[in-house]
Amino acid sequence: MKNILLIGGSYGNGLAIAKELQYENKVFIASRTNDIIAEMNVTHIPFDALTDTLDTTKLPDIIHGFVYCPGSINLRPFRGLKIETFEADMQINFISMVKVIQSILPNLNAAEQSSIVLFSSVAASMGMPFHTSVAAAKGAIEGFAKALAAEYAPKIRVNVIAPSLTDTPLAEKFLSNDEKKEKSALRHPLKRVGSTEDMAQMASFLLSDKSSWISGQIFHVDGGMSTLLVNG
Structure with missing residues (x-):
């Protein structure tokens, strides 16, 4: 049984990953709240990625897998973005992630082989208007x-x-009604938006021994958006 640490596993992609992993692994979730995960087979550690230092004494000596889930979606015209927005996006997406990885590095090194899974965005590789701040932060993750x-x-x-x-x-604000969901779906060659289960299945694979010969890769789980032209 592997020890897996998720930062931000109380909702969204993190919650889906925890549900996928909870029965065959020992899952630790470091997050601000535990309302939804209270009944799950996981260990919760109170933690705010923006303000807290992770208490590594609450973690096992060996960590086999790590996933960092916190992120942001600030879509605004560049001319209206303040430098504070860039700093905030970089902080939650990148700097806080680096701090956590540095703190658990001995635990990751203690495993025979461990796996880190991070989240970027299709916007880091595609030129998309109004994405300058989040694309910069996610691009930093990919290079790192x-x-x-x-x-x-x-x-x-x-x-x-x-x-x-x-x-x-x-x-949620981009998918708040059926019309928005339909328009977003049509922008993708596979004609739907992504689900948290899509991300959880990929994360589960990358944490498992099935991916033991895969490293340094960027996996575009994006409905074909980054490589395929939309037909119709």
């Missing part, structure tokens, strides 16, 4: 992941999931 994967191979594998729009609480 490849460098970290090279530095810690073969001991620690590092991979990134880059979704398109996914039906999570974070994206």
